[in-house]
Amino acid sequence: MKRQKKSEIDRLSDLPDHLLLHIMQFMIAKHCVQTCVLSKRWKNLWKCLTNIKLFDPYNGVIFDEFVSQFLSCRDNSVPLHNISYKNNVRRNYEIPPKTTNILVEIMEYAASHNVQQLEIKAKTDHIRNLELPPSIFNCDSLTSLTLFLRGVSKSTTKMFPKSLNLPALKTLTLVQFTFFTSSDNGYAEPFSTCNMLNKLVIFACKLQDDAQGLCISNSKLSNLAIGTMNRRSNIHKVILCTPKLKSLTIIGIPPIFPAPSTCSLTNLLEELKFDCMYGSTMGEDILISWLHLIAKVNIMTLSYKILKLMVNILKNNSSMRAQLPSFVKLKSLKVEAYPWKCDDRIREMVSYLLQNSPPPATFDIVTVVKCEATVMKYALAFVLSNGFERVIFEDDCQQVVNVLCNDYLYVNELDTLLSTCSFLFNSNDNYNIVYVMRQVNMVAQNLARASLF
Amino acid sequence: MASSSSNLISLKTSDGTVFKVERALAKTMKTVQAIIEEADANIYMIPIHNVFSHHMDMIIDYYKLSVAGKSKEFSVEKLDNDELKDFLLAVHYLNMEDLFEVLTQAVADRLEKKSVGYVRKYFGIENDFTPEEYAAIRKKNDWAFKGDDIEPEEDEEKQEE
Numbered sequence: 129m130k131r132q133k134k135s136e137i138d139r140l141s142d143l144p145d146h147l148l149l150h151i152m153q154f155m156i157a158k159h160c161v162q163t164c165v166l167s168k169r170w171k172n173l174w175k176c177l178t179n180i181k182l183f184d185p186y187n188g189v190i191f192d193e194f195v196s197q198f199l200s201c202r203d204n205s206v207p208l209h210n211i212s213y214k215n216n217v218r219r220n221y222e223i224p225p226k227t228t229n230i231l232v233e234i235m236e237y238a239a240s241h242n243v244q245q246l247e248i249k250a251k252t253d254h255i256r257n258l259e260l261p262p263s264i265f266n267c268d269s270l271t272s273l274t275l276f277l278r279g280v281s282k283s284t285t286k287m288f289p290k291s292l293n294l295p296a297l298k299t300l301t302l303v304q305f306t307f308f309t310s311s312d313n314g315y316a317e318p319f320s321t322c323n324m325l326n327k328l329v330i331f332a333c334k335l336q337d338d339a340q341g342l343c344i345s346n347s348k349l350s351n352l353a354i355g356t357m358n359r360r361s362n363i364h365k366v367i368l369c370t371p372k373l374k375s376l377t378i379i380g381i382p383p384i385f386p387a388p389s390t391c392s393l394t395n396l397l398e399e400l401k402f403d404c405m406y407g408s409t410m411g412e413d414i415l416i417s418w419l420h421l422i423a424k425v426n427i428m429t430l431s432y433k434i435l436k437l438m439v440n441i442l443k444n445n446s447s448m449r450a451q452l453p454s455f456v457k458l459k460s461l462k463v464e465a466y467p468w469k470c471d472d473r474i475r476e477m478v479s480y481l482l483q484n485s486p487p488p489a490t491f492d493i494v495t496v497v498k499c500e501a502t503v504m505k506y507a508l509a510f511v512l513s514n515g516f517e518r519v520i521f522e523d524d525c526q527q528v529v530n531v532l533c534n535d536y537l538y539v540n541e542l543d544t545l546l547s548t549c550s551f552l553f554n555s556n557d558n559y560n561i562v563y564v565m566r567q568v569n570m571v572a573q574n575l576a577r578a579s580l581f
Numbered sequence: 582m583a584s585s586s587s588n589l590i591s592l593k594t595s596d597g598t599v600f601k602v603e604r605a606l607a608k609t610m611k612t613v614q615a616i617i618e619e620a621d622a623n624i625y626m627i628p629i630h631n632v633f634s635h636h637m638d639m640i641i642d643y644y645k646l647s648v649a650g651k652s653k654e655f656s657v658e659k660l661d662n663d664e665l666k667d668f669l670l671a672v673h674y675l676n677m678e679d680l681f682e683v684l685t686q687a688v689a690d691r692l693e694k695k696s697v698g699y700v701r702k703y704f705g706i707e708n709d710f711t712p713e714e715y716a717a718i719r720k721k722n723d724w725a726f727k728g729d730d731i732e733p734e735e736d737e738e739k740q741e742e
Binding site: 143147150151152153154155156158159161162163164165166167168170171190193194197198201 | 666669670673685686688689690692693697700701706707708709710714715718719722724725726727
């Protein structure tokens with residue numbers, strides 16, 4: 129006996145298939161597959177998804193089994209645009225996933241289905257020798273690749289292939305890789321064949337032991353971010369052949385290499401960002417070279433920490449002070465500061481740095497009111513530099529909590545700030561984060577108020 | 582007769598209301614833009630089928646917010662599911678990319694993390710599986726349900742009678 133409820137007309141299913149699929153693409157893969165039981169029409173609809181979000185914040189262990197099944201049941205005749213896999217298995221007592229690696233399975237599936245965008249963020253401690261399949265590095269269709277394979281310690285890295293064949297690649301983000309030299313000059317030049325490369329992010333990477341340095345040679349590159357977590361990185365020299373480079377960002381600790389020498393004039397370089405939240409030293413020669421590069425840009429962003437470091441070095445070294453350039457080109461200066469740091473002190477330091485220079489047209493101090501994620505970043509930096517092992521963070525910014533707990537809600541690729549937080553947060557299994565309602569977060573509020581006086 | 586240098590375009594909705602909108606807003610509607618480009622300079626009034634005046638009100642709201650850089654403040658929470666679906670179809674017809682993404686995200690959010698029975702009831706999807714068919718598909722795709730608590734919706738439906 130079938131009910132006929134005329135008042136309940138099927139609403140959502142009035143929409144054509146491609147619209148339903150478009151809606152499903154905003155959901156994680158697991159929920160998409162679950163729509164198969166809604167009705168006959170929905171039974172196989174999920175198999176036609178072109179954008180796939182493989183996230184499961186709750187079930188690290190059986191998640192990989194799900195992924196494997198998903199890929200084998202999917203309709204192979206449907207093109208694939210986008211795969212994103214994030215696995216944040218954080219508990220030590222969980223059984224590691226099967227050894228034939230789901231990451232390799234995903235990469236091979238992606239490569240053989242002409243994927244355009246691939247993103248993999250996973251913990252790989254349990255995988256002894258992760259061998260990345262060559263097919264993913266020889267893929268004509270790939271336009272964006274993110275490989276964030278976290279090792280158990282900050283110095284474990286994966287080997288990056290010596291040659292790449294990714295002619296359509298525009299965006300590349302790599303974390304914890306080692307680059308090898310393939311040319312005679314002793315430099316590692318891993319990306320030179322990617323002629324379309326526009327944006328490159330390299331974080332916590334190393335070079336093979338006897339390499340002279342890293343050479344980045346890409347005619348269309350306009351955005352570069354490079355950095356490391358600790359001074360053990362051996363990237364001591366960077367050469368840029370990037371005539372279209374507009375923006376250069378240093379992430380992590382203050383740069384351990386001098387400002388990149390260029391083999392073509394970087395007249396276009398507009399913006400320099402020092403997103404350095406911890407690390408308390410910087411070589412004097414290195415600092416001088418960066419100061420000369422700062423003199424060439426229009427826009428600069430500094431973290432409080434590095435501003436303070438630069439000013440201290442200058443104050444202690446009169447010959448360096450004599451070499452302090454005049455930053456005539458600087459039109460906009462931004463300082464990212466702890467919420468409880470005194471604005472006047474910051475202005476004082478900025479004036480010191482700009483003692484030979486005209487004041488910039490715009491000057492901003494970005495604090496917690498404008499940027500909650502920056503607070504988390506500084507909190508993490510504080511915790512890390514003080515070596516605290518077990519920490520519970522309380523945060524009243526839902527978005528920051530979501531990013532650090534679940535990661536899968538975070539979709540904005542360009543935000544290195546949240547990305548850095550996530551990376552640091554996940555580097556220690558004993559860090560936990562709890563969301564507290566703003567009204568309840570009285571401790572923070574009271575501290576904030578107290579700091580004003 | 583209407584001067585082409587005017588920066589207001591007239592749009593007539595399905596329920597007969599005429600809206601005069603800025604050219605810049607009309608440009609975000611690819612369907613409308615195509616009509617303007619195909620016709621001569623003397624386009625007088627463009628009819629937009631499938632779009633009602635309450636849809637246009639919301640579209641104009643969204644446009645004003647996005648011009649002010651506040652597009653994140655735009656919310657469709659007050660719409661019920663029928664209204665949201667109709668609005669989505671209207672925006673889809675007009676081919677407005679940004680607003681379309683916002684609306685599909687909103688629909689996805691309403692669906693996410695809800696149980697099967699809930700989603701069916703909520704959106705009024707008729708279950709055309711026989712109990713055997715349902716059991717078969719559920720078993721076949723059991724790997725996708727592991728770790729979640731999905732209530733057997735057979736019982737729910739029977740209880741409604």
